Amino acid sequence: MSGRQPAVSKPGVNRSRGSIWLVLAMLGTIVGVAPSAGTEALPPDDDGPPRLRLATGNVDLATMGEVGTISSGRYVVQFDRLVTRQDATALESEGAKVIGYLPDDSFAVRVPAGASIPDLDGIAKIARFEPAWRISPDLTGEDSRMLRIAVDDGVDPNTVVEHLAGAGLQVLGVRGQSVLAIASGPVSDNVADHPAISWVGPLRKRVTHNEAAGAIIGTTAAIDVGYDGSTQIVAVADTGLGDGTAAGAHPDIPASRIVAIRDWDDPGLLGCRTSIDDGPQDVDSGHGTHTTGSVLSDGAADGTGRGSAPGASLVFQAVEDYSDYTLACELLGNVDGYELRALPLDLNVLFQQAYDLGARIHSDSWGADVFGEYDSSSADADEFTWNNPDFLIVTSAGNSGIDDDDDDDADGVIDDDSIGSPATAKNVLTVGASENVRGDNFPCDGSLTYPNDVGVSCADQAGENLLFEYGDAWPADYSTPPIATDSSAGNQEQMAAFSSRGPTDDGRIKPDVVAPGTWVLSTYSSLYQEGYGDPVNPQNGLFQSDGWGFPANDEYKYFGGTSMSAPLVAGGAALVRDYYNKEHGIEASAALTKATLINSAVDLLDENNDGLDDNDFPIPNVHEGWGRVDVGAAVDGSRAFVDDASLNPGATDEYDVDVTEGQPLKITLVWSD
Structure with missing residues (x-):
């Protein structure tokens, strides 16, 4: 699944690295005390001992x-x-x-x-x-399911295999520091009763979750004053890139800006899944080519499809293979097809490769539906940034925002508690989706005469895509007005209905920021395109996905999802680091880059999708976090900052700031722990 398709902890404990980002407003003293974890500390338990x-x-x-x-x-x-x-x-x-x-x-x-x-x-x-404290609450019931058993670092996972088999599991194999297994029924406490087992949880499938959008989030303004990302390398981990070569990535992603393309292979699982590796080419959804363009495409001559950071360089990591399921795993509901199974279970390995190749921003438009849970993937992301404080991971929030699918409970607004993983991590920048706006009526290629699912072609639509309403596209998720009758684009002050909402299960606000994620136009992989003379993909007998609606031409197509908003912000983060490099001569930490984007973000007026631009929930809130990114404001030089500060638990630090009387004071404290 690419984007959202319509139907028609391991923290450090001695200190916190952080950045204080100030909008100057009044003379005062700022005292920052870093709590032990997260963007929003859990409430203290003042009436008794620690819990x-x-x-x-x-x-x-x-x-x-x-x-x-x-x-x-x-x-x-x-x-x-x-x-x-x-x-x-x-x-x-x-x-x-x-x-x-x-x-x-x-x-x-x-x-x-x-x-x-x-x-x-x-x-x-x-x-x-x-x-029992180390077994996921999700592992209840009688159904058979696949498990991931996490084993402590420094312990050979093979040493717990005999124990797991003795506890009644069918062990499939070892991947990194995890053992994969099948449980045929309830998971007993005996499974986790080993001193080296840190967690037993479901093996979750990771799934995939761009020019007008640049004006909305301010990247156009930043580029116009010289911050184009040219000092930065951004890594993208996704399905594939064009034909898999630097020369064939895309006409507007030049080989001269591609540092490396790395193909990750899924070894499969004996008796469960055979993996067919097709290299780093992008043949099925075209998702990876599209997200990469949103980060750093040059855009066409007329500006169509320009990415957020058109001067940045690229490290691409291809993590999609074709899965052919057999035996027990087919019985668990798995279906043959292209999947992100090449993603390592331990994400530290993925991030390390990108870091070693020079990337300091990592764009990830994929994740697992965990509905606010802080899982091992989130812990991996936090651990890597703690160990590499100049490395910012930008991840999509997920596409699980719904108005309860039980019609009796639907009230026409979007429910809380749907953030995915690794988006629940503390140190990452989690990006939700707002609606896109274009002044050209979302054109499609009028020469395309093949019909869509309802029998209509782009030619029949006079060369314009028809914007669907959320209730028409996903009737089970959005059955009740106002959200059911809301258009999927056209109001940049509104959240996209599908965007996953916070808070996390431990009470933190997520997402952190939002950016346009509906009808985003970006680069189109050249392989297996319908209507342009290509054959179907011989692996599955299908053309590459058109995305949303019909493509604009054979080089650009539309997509929607938080998959589309995250790379726009990753490119924006490259512009922020570019600004600090060119104007201040520093390599900004992940905390400073995140703080800059949060502090300069803009409050949306319809964050809860009730159909009214009434700002029911001012920022920060669990719909939009701290608001829609404004990169132009982030790099305008009007803000003071402190980077790479550190505090021991219980310590304080003070900053005196001269400000203008009568103007607001906005302070953002971000730390990596």
């Missing part, structure tokens, strides 16, 4: 019995104060291994045979890390 906050629920460790003698196993060590990196180091002094931080004020600790946990000042409780 252990897990995906499976909150636990009051004070109510649990004492563990007595420490033997080999997995434990939670909770302190009665803010913890530091020195605490983590001290906990390992008798052979135990600290796996990571857990809120509040706790560490997950694995104790090998012969090791122990030292008696440190400030330890309030040591409790066994119960197996």
Whole structure:
């Protein structure tokens, strides 16, 4: 699935790297105290001891019995104060291994045979890390399903295979630090009852979630004053790129700006899936070519399809292969077709390749539907930025925004709680979709005479695409006005209906920002195009997807989804880094780049899709985050900034700022942890 198609934690604990971004307004003192995680801290528990906050629920460790003698196993060590990196180091002094931080004020600790946990000042409780706390709440019911069992770093996953088989799982294989398996029925606590198993969850399929849009988000203004991304390399991980070569990427993506194209292969799974690798070419949806153009295409001579950063260079990572399912995995509902199975389970590996090739921005228009859950993919993204604080991951929020599909509950506005993964990560820039506006009535190629699903051609439509209403395209998702009768484009103050909404399950605001994501025009892969003399793809007997409506010509087509908004913002992030490089001589951190885009964003007037430009929910909110990106404002030089600051837990720092009386003061604090 490409975009949205119509139907017709591993944080650091000793400090937080951050950027304070100021709009000057009044004389004052700014005091920044970085909480331990996230964009919005969870509410404090002032009436009792710290809670252990897990995906499976909150636990009051004070109510649990004492563990007595420490033997080999997995434990939670909770302190009665803010913890530091020195605490983590001290906990390992008798052979135990600290796996990571857990809120509040706790560490997950694995104790090998012969090791122990030292008696440190400030330890309030040591409790066994119960197996049930490490099993996803989604694994209920009797249905068979595929599982991903995450194993601690530094432990060979093959060492837990025998344990998993003994717990009744059908083990399929090992991928990185994970074991893949099939559970035929309920998942018992015994599955997670191994000290090296950190999480047991469903194996989620990752799916794929551009010139007029540039004016809406201000990239045109930024380019006009010299910030075109020419000092930056952006990585895009997606389906494929043109014909798979630098020379054949696209006429408006020149080979001279392509640093590398890397093809990732899916090895398949014995007895489950055979993978057919077709290289880095883009043959099915054309999704990767389209998103890449949105980041950095030169655009046609008349400006059609120009990307956000037409001077930036490209690292492309092709992660789509054709899956041929067999045996047990077919019975689980899997269907043969093109999928993003080449994405590594451990995303650190993907990001590292791009980083080593010089990229400092990574554009990801794909993810898994987790409805606000912070999962292992989100943890991978946070971990990589923590270890590489100059690397900004820009990811699509997801396309799961709906007005409850039970007609009895539908109220005509979009529901909360649908953000995908890795978009729930803290350190990434998560991008939702707003509506697009064009002044040319969304033209299509009038020479195309083949019919669409309802029997009408572009020629029949006099060379213009007909904009659908959300209720016509997805009647099960949008059955009730006003959203059912709302047009899919035409109001840049409105969110796209399908854009996934926050908050995350742990209470943070997501998305961070939004950009146009409906009827976005961008680059069209040259392979298997219908109506232009090409044959069908011999692998599946189909032409490449037309996207939304009919293409504008054989080089540009329309698509919709947060897949389309994310690369526009990734290109915008390249312009922001380009600005800091050219004007201030610095390589902006991920935190500073994110802070700049958030601080300069514009509040939408119809963020909740109620059909009224009434600003029911001023920013920040769970629909648009901090608003629609305005790159022109981000690089206009009117804001002060501090980059690469750091604070220990409980510490403060102060900044004095001279401002103009009567003007607003807007402060954005972003940190990578």
